[in-house]
Amino acid sequence: MADQSLLTVSGLTVDFAFAHTRLRAVDSLSYTLAAGECLGIVGESGSGKSVSTLALLNLLPSPGRITSGKITFDGQDLLSLTGDDLRQVRGAKIAMVFQDPNASLNPLFTIGRQLTDVIRAHWRCTRKEARDRALEVLSEVGFSDPTRRFGAYPFELSVGLRQRVSIAMALSCRPQLVIADEPTTNLDVSIQAQIIDLLWELKEKFGFAIIFISHDLGVVASIAERVMIMYGGQQLELGPVADVLNEPLNPYTKALLASAPTLDARRSSRLPSIAGAPPHLSQLPPGCPFSPRCLVAVDICHKVRPEWLEVVPGRWSACHVVAAEHGRPIPALGGRLSR
Amino acid sequence: MFRYVAFRVAQGLFLVVAITFAVFFILRISEGDPARIAAPMAANPDVINTYKREFGTDRPILSQLTTFLSGIPHGDFGTSFRYLQPVTSLIKERFPATLELALLALLLSVSLSVSLGVLSARRPGSIVDWISGTLAMFGQSAPSFWVGLLLVAFIAVRLGILPAGGNESPLSLVLPTLTVAVGLLPTELRVLRASMREVLGQDYIRAARAFGLPEWRINFVYALRNAVLPMMTLVGLDMGYLLGGVIVAEGVFNYNGIGQLALLALNSRDYPLIQGITVLTSSAFIGLNIITDLLYSVVDPRVRIAQAAA
Amino acid sequence: MRRFRNRISKSLIIGSGLLAIPVLTAIFAPVISPHSPTYLDLTQILEAPGAPGHILGTDSIGRDLLSRIIFGSQISLLVAGLGMLGALVIGVAVGSLAAFTGRFGDLVVMRFVDVQLAFPYILLAIAITSAVRPTVGLVIGLLVLAGWAGFARVVRSAALQEISRDYVKAATLLGASRTRIAWKYVFPNLLPPIMVLAAMLMAAMVLIEATLAFLGMGVPPPAPSWGTIILDARNYLGSAWWLTVLPGLGILLTAVALNLIADGLQTLFGTRIERDAVG
Numbered sequence: 001m002a003d004q005s006l007l008t009v010s011g012l013t014v015d016f017a018f019a020h021t022r023l024r025a026v027d028s029l030s031y032t033l034a035a036g037e038c039l040g041i042v043g044e045s046g047s048g049k050s051v052s053t054l055a056l057l058n059l060l061p062s063p064g065r066i067t068s069g070k071i072t073f074d075g076q077d078l079l080s081l082t083g084d085d086l087r088q089v090r091g092a093k094i095a096m097v098f099q100d101p102n103a104s105l106n107p108l109f110t111i112g113r114q115l116t117d118v119i120r121a122h123w124r125c126t127r128k129e130a131r132d133r134a135l136e137v138l139s140e141v142g143f144s145d146p147t148r149r150f151g152a153y154p155f156e157l158s159v160g161l162r163q164r165v166s167i168a169m170a171l172s173c174r175p176q177l178v179i180a181d182e183p184t185t186n187l188d189v190s191i192q193a194q195i196i197d198l199l200w201e202l203k204e205k206f207g208f209a210i211i212f213i214s215h216d217l218g219v220v221a222s223i224a225e226r227v228m229i230m231y232g233g234q235q236l237e238l239g240p241v242a243d244v245l246n247e248p249l250n251p252y253t254k255a256l257l258a259s260a261p262t263l264d265a266r267r268s269s270r271l272p273s274i275a276g277a278p279p280h281l282s283q284l285p286p287g288c289p290f291s292p293r294c295l296v297a298v299d300i301c302h303k304v305r306p307e308w309l310e311v312v313p314g315r316w317s318a319c320h321v322v323a324a325e326h327g328r329p330i331p332a333l334g335g336r337l338s339r
Numbered sequence: 340m341f342r343y344v345a346f347r348v349a350q351g352l353f354l355v356v357a358i359t360f361a362v363f364f365i366l367r368i369s370e371g372d373p374a375r376i377a378a379p380m381a382a383n384p385d386v387i388n389t390y391k392r393e394f395g396t397d398r399p400i401l402s403q404l405t406t407f408l409s410g411i412p413h414g415d416f417g418t419s420f421r422y423l424q425p426v427t428s429l430i431k432e433r434f435p436a437t438l439e440l441a442l443l444a445l446l447l448s449v450s451l452s453v454s455l456g457v458l459s460a461r462r463p464g465s466i467v468d469w470i471s472g473t474l475a476m477f478g479q480s481a482p483s484f485w486v487g488l489l490l491v492a493f494i495a496v497r498l499g500i501l502p503a504g505g506n507e508s509p510l511s512l513v514l515p516t517l518t519v520a521v522g523l524l525p526t527e528l529r530v531l532r533a534s535m536r537e538v539l540g541q542d543y544i545r546a547a548r549a550f551g552l553p554e555w556r557i558n559f560v561y562a563l564r565n566a567v568l569p570m571m572t573l574v575g576l577d578m579g580y581l582l583g584g585v586i587v588a589e590g591v592f593n594y595n596g597i598g599q600l601a602l603l604a605l606n607s608r609d610y611p612l613i614q615g616i617t618v619l620t621s622s623a624f625i626g627l628n629i630i631t632d633l634l635y636s637v638v639d640p641r642v643r644i645a646q647a648a649a
Numbered sequence: 650m651r652r653f654r655n656r657i658s659k660s661l662i663i664g665s666g667l668l669a670i671p672v673l674t675a676i677f678a679p680v681i682s683p684h685s686p687t688y689l690d691l692t693q694i695l696e697a698p699g700a701p702g703h704i705l706g707t708d709s710i711g712r713d714l715l716s717r718i719i720f721g722s723q724i725s726l727l728v729a730g731l732g733m734l735g736a737l738v739i740g741v742a743v744g745s746l747a748a749f750t751g752r753f754g755d756l757v758v759m760r761f762v763d764v765q766l767a768f769p770y771i772l773l774a775i776a777i778t779s780a781v782r783p784t785v786g787l788v789i790g791l792l793v794l795a796g797w798a799g800f801a802r803v804v805r806s807a808a809l810q811e812i813s814r815d816y817v818k819a820a821t822l823l824g825a826s827r828t829r830i831a832w833k834y835v836f837p838n839l840l841p842p843i844m845v846l847a848a849m850l851m852a853a854m855v856l857i858e859a860t861l862a863f864l865g866m867g868v869p870p871p872a873p874s875w876g877t878i879i880l881d882a883r884n885y886l887g888s889a890w891w892l893t894v895l896p897g898l899g900i901l902l903t904a905v906a907l908n909l910i911a912d913g914l915q916t917l918f919g920t921r922i923e924r925d926a927v928g
Contacts, residue, residue, distance in 0.1 A: 059545060059548060059549055061545075087551045087552075089551070090549055090551035091550035091551030091552075092551055095549070095550065096550075098542065098545075098549075100542060103542030103546075104542050104543050105546070106543040106547070106565070107543075107565075108565055117556070118550045118551070121550070121552050166546075169550060170550075173551075365777060366776070366780050476908060476909075479852070479908055480852065480901055480905040481897070481901050481904070482856045482859050482876075482897065482904075484859075484864075485879065485893070485900065488886060488897075489893070489894065489897070491886060492887060492890050492893060496886065496887035579769040579770060582769035582771070582772065583772075586775075587771065587863075587864070590864055601772065601775050602775070604775075605775045605778060605779045613779055616772070621772075624769065
C-alpha cells in the first residue's frame, strides 16, 4: 500500500561529521505514514527520534548530513528539494511544533506578527486577510479572545498558551503533516493533557497526520495510533499502539514497559530498571544496539545487525530472537538459532 | 515610564553642572596665562594688564565664576579670547559641520558593520568572515589620525581625486568620514558578529526556518533585531569615541568644525571657548545617551517593563 | 597549568613574536641605533629612504628617521606601559571596592565609572592639557585617566560574578572573613580578565599616546615619540611620505601585536571581554 501513503521514509541515514569522529545519529530508518494517521516515535535521548524528523525538512544542524535514503511525501522526493520549493513545503505542507515554546517564539516580536509572517510567507494575501486568518487560527487552538492577545509578546503569556501559539503557527497554513517534537515535555501534567486533547481534536477536524515524538510511553499511548520504538539511532519495533503496549515483541520495548510504574504494582516492590546506560553514538556495537543491555541477547545479537522484518502482519521488529520466535530464518547462521 | 525619563534627565543635569564646575576650575588653576599668550611677545606689564582686564582674568576667581554662571541661562558663554567673538556664535557656526561629519561617519560604520556582520555570521570561516576580521584588527590597531594622513597623502595629494581638507565642497566630507568610520568599525563589527552568531544559533531562528520563512527575512528582520540590542548599547557608548574621532579627523583634515575649534582654543588657552565647547558638547552628549537608552525600550519590549518598575 | 597547553592559539604566538620587535628595539635602542635621535645634519634634510647612512631617510632638519623611530619605541612602550599599570592599579582598586562594598557604594562608584567611560576623552584631555604644562607625567596621567574606568568595570563585574558563586557562599558559611574570601578565592579568578584587559588597553594606550602627541598634547620635544615625528612631518605629507608612513607602521605593529596577544589570552583563559571599555 505504498502508493496510498502520505509519507514514505526508506533507508534514511543521518551522520554528524565532527573533527575526529563521525556519529551516526539515524541508521537506515524506514517507515510509512498514511494520511490522517498519528504515529508516535518513542525513544530515549540520543535515540535519533528528533534528528530523523529534522531530516525530513532539511533542518539538520551542521555538521549533520543526510548520507543516504529516500523520503517521499505526497508524491514528492523531499531530499531533492531546494530553495523556494523546500520553503513552500516547510510550514505549509509539513509543520513542526517544537519542545520548548520559550525557545521557538522570538521574544522581540508579538505573536500576532509572527503568525501573520508565517501566513504571508506561504499565501499571497493582504495584511488584513493574514490577520483575519491568524485570529481564526488562534481561536481554533483555544484562545477565547484572540483579538486581545494578538498584540501580546511571548513573555506575557503562560507556557501553555505559548505552546498553543506554536501549534497555531504550525496549523496556520493547513499542513498535511504535523511533527510534534516532545511538545508536552516542558509542560505541567495538567496542561499536557490539554495540549494532547487539542492536538487530537484538531487532527480529527482538519485531517492532518501527526508524528508525535516523545520519550514518555504514556503520553504517546494517549494520542498515537501506531508507535515506533527507536534506540541508538535504529528502529527496534513498530506496530499498532495497543498491540505494542500490551504484547510487546522487542526485548527493549518489554524492558521499557516493565520499568514504567503502574498503579497496581505492589508498594514494596522495587521498580525494575534497565541495567546499564544508553549508548554513546560513538560506541555502538556492530550488532543490535541494545545487545549490551539485553537480557535475552545471544551471541549473534552482538555481531550481526538484526533485519527490520514484518514478523506479524502490521508489526515490525528488528531482533534476532523475535525473528527466530516467529519462525524466520536467520541468514547468517543458515537457518537455526544456536545459544 | 515618565518617572524613569524624569530621573534620567535630572541625573543628566546634575552631571552637566558638575562638568561645568570642573572645567571652570581646572582651567583657572592653570599655569599658562592667556593674557601673556595673546599679547605680543615681550610686551610690558601694562599691555598685559589691559588684556587681563579684557579677559577678566584679573578678578578673583569667584567673581569670574559668577559672571560665567550668570551668563549661561542667557546662552552667553562669554567672549573668546582669541577670536573676540561671543563663544556661542562661534560654536553655532561650526556645529552643523561637525554634526554632519559625525552622523555620516556613524551611518557609514553602522551600515558597513551590519552588512559585514550579518554576512560573516552566516558563513563563519568564509572570505567575508576573514575580511571582516582583518578589517576589524586593522581599525583597532591603526591610529585614526595616521589613517587620515595616509588617505590625504595618497588619495588627495598623489591622485588628486578628493580634496585634502577644508569645507568647500561636499566631496571634502568623504575622506574625513572614512577616517572616522574606520575607527568605529572594529568594535561595532566585533559586537555585531558575536551577537549575530549567537542569535542565529537560537531555537527560534530554527523554528522560523521550519515554518518556511524566507532566509532574507529570517536574517535581516528577525535575527537582526535580536542581535542589534547589544549593538545599540555599543553605539550609545560609542558616542564619546565618535566625538573623539571627529575631533582628530577635523585636526587632520583642517575641517572647520567644533573639533578644530577646540584644538585651536587649546593652544591659545582660550578659557571661554574651551568652557563653552566642553559644557555644550557634554550636554548634547548626555542628552544623546538618554535618547539611546529610551530607544532601547522601543526595540526590546521586555525592557519597558523593567523601566516602568524602576 | 597543563590544561592551558592546548589552548595556546596562533594569535598568542604570533602576537608575542611581533611584540618582541618593539620591545627589543626599545631595550637595545642605544646599541642598535645608527645615530642619536637628536643629531642634526643640515646638509641632508628630507632624504628619501636608501640614502647613504640613513636607511629610512631623514626629516626636515636632518635627523635620521630610523634612529628616531628606534628611540621612539622607548617612549611609546614606556609611557603606554606606565599608563596601563597606573590604570590597572587604580581601576582594580575601584572595581574591587565597588564589588565588595554594599549596594549603595557600588552604585555611587559605578556611576562615576559610567560617566567617565561615556565622556568624550579627547575633550577631557584638551581641557586638562590647556590648564597644565605638558610633561611626561601629565601624559601618563592622561593615559591612566583613559584606562582606569575600563579596569574598574571589568573587575567589578568579574568580582561580583565570583562572589555569587556557591563556593564563596560555602566559605562564608564556614566562617571565613571577607578579606580572606577576597584574597584567597576571588582575586585569583580575576587575574585572567585583568590580564586580557591589560593587553587590550596597552594597545589602546600606544594609540592614544601617539594621538595626543600628534595633537600637540604629548611628551614635550625633543622626545621622538612616534606621534611627534608624524606631527613634525605634517607639512611634508605629500613630499616626504616616509616620515609619516614609517613611524605609523611602528605604531601599527605594536598595537597589532598587543591586540593579538589579547585575543590569544582570551582563547587561553576562556574569557569574553567587550572592547567597549576603551576611550
